[in-house]
Amino acid sequence: MVKAARKDAVENRARIIEVARREIAASGTTELRLNAIAKEAGVGQGTLYRHFPTREALLVEVYRQEVDELVALAPRLLGTAEPVDALAQWFDRVAEYARVKRGVLAAVEASVWRELTDHSLGPIGDAITVLLDAGKAAGQIRDDADAGDVILLIGYLSRLDEDEWDRRAHRPLHIVLDGLRRR
DSSP states (O other): OOOOOOHHHHHHHHHHHHHHHHHHHHHOOSOOOHHHHHHHHTOOHHHHHHHOSSHHHHHHHHHHHHHHHHHHHHHHHHTTSOHHHHHHHHHHHHHHHHHHHHHHHHHSOHHHHHHHHHHHHHHHHHHHHHHHHHHHHTTOBOTTOOHHHHHHHHGGGGGOOGGGHHHHSSHHHHHHHHHHBOO
16 A cells, blocks of 8 residues: 655645756756755655755756646646637746757756657647647638647747847747638
8 A cells, every 4th residue: 555645745746846846947957956945845864865966867857847737738628618729828838848848858858858859749640639639610710620630830949049049939839729710
C-alpha cells in the first residue's frame, strides 16, 4: 500500500514547482538557482532536495506539469467557447507554455530533452486534435488540417529570443489560426 503524502508536503512541492515555472517564464534563464527557488517558495533547501534531488528533476517536473495543464485545457475551453475561439484561447496558452519549454530545454541535457519531447508531442497532438475535430464538426476549421500541421507551425515559438517574445509570440499564432479557419 502506497502511503499518501502529507498535505504540507504536497503544498510545498506545488509551491516549488510554481516558483520555478515563474522564474523560467520570466527570465528564460538556464541559470535556475535552487537556493533562490527554495527561499521564494518558503521552504528549506532540504525540503526542495527531498522533492527534487537534482536541478534537472525540478526542470523536468515543471515541464511535465506545463504539458499536462496545456493538454487538460483543450476540452475545458471547448466547454465554454466556440471551437475556433477555444483554439484561439488555447494558442494564447501555447505561447506561455513555449516560453517555459524554451527555458527548460535550454537548461537540460540532450537525454532529458528527448524524454521531455516524447512526453509532450503525443499528448499535445491529442489536445490539438480535440480542438481541430470540434472546429471541423462546427464547420469552422478546414478539413485538411491536422495536429502535425499545427505542431510544425507553432514550432517557431521555441526559436524566439527573449527580447522578441512580447512582440512576436502571439501575432503569428493568430495568423496560424486564420489559416486554419474554413473559408
